[in-house]
Amino acid sequence: xxxxxxxxxxxxxxAIPILLLCYALTYQAYFRIRLxxxxxATIYVAGMGLAWIAIFYQDSQNGLYLTGTLLPIFxxxxxxxxxxxxxxxxxxxxxxxxxxxxxxxxxxxxxxxxSFNFFLITxxxxxxxxxxxxxxxxxxxxxxxxxxxxxxxxxxxxLLNILPKNIVNELKQHPGTIAKDYEQITVLFSDLVxxxxxxxxxxxxxxxxxxxxxxxxxxxxxxxxGLEKIKTIGDAYMVTN
Numbered sequence: 001x002x003x004x005x006x007x008x009x010x011x012x013x014x015a016i017p018i019l020l021l022c023y024a025l026t027y028q029a030y031f032r033i034r035l036x037x038x039x040x041a042t043i044y045v046a047g048m049g050l051a052w053i054a055i056f057y058q059d060s061q062n063g064l065y066l067t068g069t070l071l072p073i074f075x076x077x078x079x080x081x082x083x084x085x086x087x088x089x090x091x092x093x094x095x096x097x098x099x100x101x102x103x104x105x106x107x108x109x110x111x112x113x114x115s116f117n118f119f120l121i122t123x124x125x126x127x128x129x130x131x132x133x134x135x136x137x138x139x140x141x142x143x144x145x146x147x148x149x150x151x152x153x154x155x156x157x158x159l160l161n162i163l164p165k166n167i168v169n170e171l172k173q174h175p176g177t178i179a180k181d182y183e184q185i186t187v188l189f190s191d192l193v194x195x196x197x198x199x200x201x202x203x204x205x206x207x208x209x210x211x212x213x214x215x216x217x218x219x220x221x222x223x224x225x226g227l228e229k230i231k232t233i234g235d236a237y238m239v240t241n
Contacts, residue, residue: 019046039080040090047072047094051101069098070123077127077134084135091124166228185240190218192235211235 022042025031031038050069072094076087098120102108108116159168192198192214199207218237222229230238 036082036086039082040076040086043072043076043080043082043090044093044097046075048097048101051098055101055105067119069094070119073120073123073127077131084131087131088128091127095120095124187230187238187240190237195235 019042022038025038047069050072054069073091076082076090077084080087082090095117099117102113102116156168156172159171163171198210202210215232215237218239219229221227222239227239227241230240232238
């Protein structure tokens with residue numbers, strides 16, 4: 001009876017606070033960089049601690065203690081934040097260590113030893129299937145979010161080529177019809193003289209280069225004087241204040 005009380009005290013006054021502290025430390029920058037290694041070490045130490053508690057209090061024949069040693073394996077796959085391969089490595093290391101520890105230190109009966117390994121291997125297989133499924137969905141979700149963000153940036157760039165930046169920002173925040181009244185406004189609409197003749201006498205590359213130089217200068221002047229470019233069409237440039 002005293003052994004059971006000490007086992008509970010060790011778990012609730014030492015083991016659980018240490019695990020909670022380790023979990024809290026994972027939010028620190030130092031630990032995030034080394035998260036995989038430190039979490040793996042924490043899970044392995046927790047698993048071996050559970051095994052030693054069972055052996056120390058000579059209660060490893062009790063199925064409850066042996067079942068408790070499965071918890072770190074589920075933890076590794078389902079909630080630890082370990083990558084799938086790293087979780088598999090930790091679980092296999094625990095299985096091997098459990099077998100060595102209980103075989104060399106404890107005197108488990110052959111029936112219990114076989115039964116224990118059956119649950120160990122079964123739990124690991126379940127963890128592998130669950131961990132693989134979770135990581136696959138995480139990866140798929142990550143790729144989908146990247147695709148969505150890329151398309152969103154493309155759409156925003158397309159809108160910026162058509163509409164003023166402040167209008168684009170307003171559309172993003174309040175989708176719908178945008179209409180504003182201005183008592184007074186100035187609009188500049190510039191057009192290159194004899195652009196058709198220029199296009200006939202120059203290659204496409206030369207024409208685009210000329211337009212790019214002119215429009216780049218216009219863009220600089222627009223920003224310099226706080227104006228708003230409305231659009232460019234061919235050789236035409238439209239700007240307003």
